[in-house]
Amino acid sequence: MTDITVPADLVDTDDEIVLLTWVYPDGALVDKGELIAELMLGKAQLELVSPAAGRLRIRAPVDSVIRRDQVIGVIE
Numbered sequence: 185m186t187d188i189t190v191p192a193d194l195v196d197t198d199d200e201i202v203l204l205t206w207v208y209p210d211g212a213l214v215d216k217g218e219l220i221a222e223l224m225l226g227k228a229q230l231e232l233v234s235p236a237a238g239r240l241r242i243r244a245p246v247d248s249v250i251r252r253d254q255v256i257g258v259i260e
Contacts, residue, residue: 213240241258
């Protein structure tokens with residue numbers, strides 16, 4: 185399994201990050217590098233790509249406030 189987190193190099197501050205949407209539903213098959221989620225940091229919208237290929241398992245719901253390096257899902 186591979187954890188899905190907000191990488192520190194994508195967000196270099198401890199500002200509030202909101203999980204706007206999951207592009208795929210829980211249980212969907214995704215490819216490595218594929219867009220899987222959209223985040224909001226301040227007024228900037230960020231895209232999060234899959235760190236691996238496999239089945240997406242969502243751990244954080246849409247509209248969650250998350251932190252850098254927090255596990256928000258896994259790829260099985």
